[in-house]
Amino acid sequence: MNKSDLIEHIAKEADLSKASAARALDAFVSGITETLKQGSEVSLVGFGTFAVGDREARTGRNPRTGEALEIKAAKIPKFRPGKGLKDALN
DSSP states (O other), X not given: OOHHHHHHHHHHHHTOOHHHHHHHHHHHHHHHHXXXXXXXXXXXXXXXXXXXXXXXXXXXXXXXXXXXXXXXXEEEEEEEEOHHHHHHHO
16 A cells, blocks of 8 residues: 555545545654654554664675675664554454
């Protein structure tokens, strides 16, 4: 499922126009992104939790040359599924 498929599904399920569903999805993604940028978590009970993790700096290798290179530390998004989502899949 891609973004346009998801917008179509939201529009159908919530009885909205596709434009309204697209704005709602964009607002949802924007809200999660802004909250994660601030270092906070977004918890949707029954669905899951979005959080920010830290990846430490490390040494990697260029696959073409085998040359060592430094990969800098970064913040990465994480998702932990909730019980409701897990139960729905099993």
